[in-house]
Amino acid sequence: MKKCAFVFTxxxxxxxxxxxxxxxxxxxxxxxxxxxxxFISDGVCQILANQKTxxxxxxxxxxxxxxxxxxxxxxxxxxxxxxxxxxxxEHSNWVVSPQILNAAQIREKMAxxxxxxxx
Numbered sequence: 380m381k382k383c384a385f386v387f388t389x390x391x392x393x394x395x396x397x398x399x400x401x402x403x404x405x406x407x408x409x410x411x412x413x414x415x416x417x418f419i420s421d422g423v424c425q426i427l428a429n430q431k432t433x434x435x436x437x438x439x440x441x442x443x444x445x446x447x448x449x450x451x452x453x454x455x456x457x458x459x460x461x462x463x464x465x466x467x468x469e470h471s472n473w474v475v476s477p478q479i480l481n482a483a484q485i486r487e488k489m490a491x492x493x494x495x496x497x498x
Contacts, residue, residue: 382413384492387422391441392432397425398440400498405443408450415454415492416447417485418477422498423461428472444474454478458485 385404389396408414418425425441432439447455457477462469469479480488489495 380411380413381493382415382491383407383411384415384417384489384495386417386419386489386495386497387425388420388497389425390421391425391427391430396498397422398438400496401440401443403496403498404447404452405450408452412451414452415456415488416452417456417458417489419458419461419482419485421461421465423457423465423467426455426457426473426475426477427467428474441474447475456480456485456488458482 385400387397387400391397404414404416426444430439430441432441447453455475455477457473457479458481459469459479460482462479
């Protein structure tokens, strides 16, 4: 079975990339169990809790990340270097419980995947 990596690199609002990535992630979970999810660069903002989407008239798809565990998706990684670059604390409220790794560790985990999809 192929190991799939879903890499979120964009801010959550302003384009549909994150929402489409989440949809693809959930759909892929029906055909494989080997899924890893990475939040790097601006993508670290995808799983920040308490986003006020109604104030910018956007759909709150962020809360949907909470159901990843129901789909047996538990390999969730957040880049510590990206957090530091954006001034975001590792102890922020997240909608899921990510494992926080440095950039080198993220690259190592990604390299072990057969397919890498970037959103």
